[in-house]
Amino acid sequence: AQSVTQLGSHVSVSEGALVLLRCNYSSSVPPYLFWYVQYPNQGLQLLLKYTSAATLVKGINGFEAEFKKSETSFHLTKPSAHMSDAAEYFCAVSDLGGGATNKLIFGTGTLLAVQP
Amino acid sequence: DTGVSQDPRHKITKRGQNVTFRCDPISEHNRLYWYRQTLGQGPEFLTYFQNEAQLEKSRLLSDRFSAERPKGSFSTLEIQRTEQGDSAMYLCASSLVALDTQYFGPGTRLTVL
Numbered sequence: 001a002q003s004v005t006q007l008g009s010h011v012s013v014s015e016g017a018l019v020l021l022r023c024n025y026s027s028s029v030p031p032y033l034f035w036y037v038q039y040p041n042q043g044l045q046l047l048l049k050y051t052s053a054a055t056l057v058k059g060i061n062g063f064e065a066e067f068k069k070s071e072t073s074f075h076l077t078k079p080s081a082h083m084s085d086a087a088e089y090f091c092a093v094s095d096l097g098g099g100a101t102n103k104l105i106f107g108t109g110t111l112l113a114v115q116p
Numbered sequence: 117d118t119g120v121s122q123d124p125r126h127k128i129t130k131r132g133q134n135v136t137f138r139c140d141p142i143s144e145h146n147r148l149y150w151y152r153q154t155l156g157q158g159p160e161f162l163t164y165f166q167n168e169a170q171l172e173k174s175r176l177l178s179d180r181f182s183a184e185r186p187k188g189s190f191s192t193l194e195i196q197r198t199e200q201g202d203s204a205m206y207l208c209a210s211s212l213v214a215l216d217t218q219y220f221g222p223g224t225r226l227t228v229l
Contacts, residue, residue: 009156036220043120043207043220044159090158101172102211103149104218106158 002027002093006107014115019063019078021110023091026072032094033074034104035065039087047089050074061085086114118142120221122208128227129198136194137224141210148191149218150183152176153205165191198228 007022025031032051036044048059055067065076074091088111092104121140129135141148146167151159162181163173167188177183180198185191195202205225209218 034217041223041225043122043222044209046217046219049217092158095161101161101164102147102218103161103164103172104151104159104209105161108156109158 002031002095002105004033004091004093004105004107006091006110008110009108010111010113012113012115013081015083016080019076019081019085019112021076021089021091021112023065023074023076023107024072025074025091025093027093033065033067034092034094035059035063035074035076036090036092036106037087038090038109044090047076081112081114083114083116086112088112120208120210120219122206122221122224124224125222126225126227128229130229131200132197134194134196135198135226136192137206137226139191139193139208139210139221141190141208142212142219145210145212145219146188147211147213147216147218148185149209149211150191150193151207151209153207153223154203159207162193195226198226200228202226203228 003026005024034049035047048057050067058064063078088109090109091107095103123138149164150162153159165185180196183193205223207223208221211218
């Protein structure tokens with residue numbers, strides 16, 4: 001069964017500093033991996049996704065993530081944080097099991113705070 | 117393409133009452149998913165539809181919960197005899213095909229008093 005683990009429920013960075021949000025996955029098959037962002041009282045917006053093509057995936061708002069099979073990781077980075085990046089970030093893996101549900105299995109989320 | 121919409125955005129009800137939520141997916145999206153998100157947690161899968169057929173239900177979906185997608189377009193999620201533990205954000209998502217990106221609606225926040 002697929003699962004994801006997000007290390008660090010809260011991360012705080014200064015404006016302009018590097019953002020690094022960690023995600024490790026477990027999957028018995030080659031995974032499809034996603035990062036979503038959620039602003040307060042809103043739904044989830046897709047930042048980027050990995051679907052077995054290039055291992056370095058670029059997303060919206062300057063975010064990118066690198067798929068590392070050897071480390072079973074899919075960490076999210078952004079070179080320079082902006083105040084508007086403050087939100088909750090969720091890593092997810094797609095359930096590609098025999099039922100082909102394609103349901104998403106989410107981590108517990110990381111709340112990013114950006115200090116001025 | 118107006119995105120996934122959900123109605124209502126907020127619902128406050130008393131324990132024991134029935135509530136119904138509606139989700140309108142992106143036009144022509146065949147797949148529709150319902151998730152539940154409690155405070156401090158990631159969304160958890162409840163059920164999904166391929167067109168009008170409900171193909172999988174999570175064990176989280178007790179017999180008090182029922183979902184429909186009668187014509188393969190909008191979907192409703194009904195909770196009967198609500199309990200305080202049902203308080204959560206209910207999210208709907210749709211995708212064009214099985215492995216396509218899921219696009220989420222803004223959610224319906226349910227508070228059971």
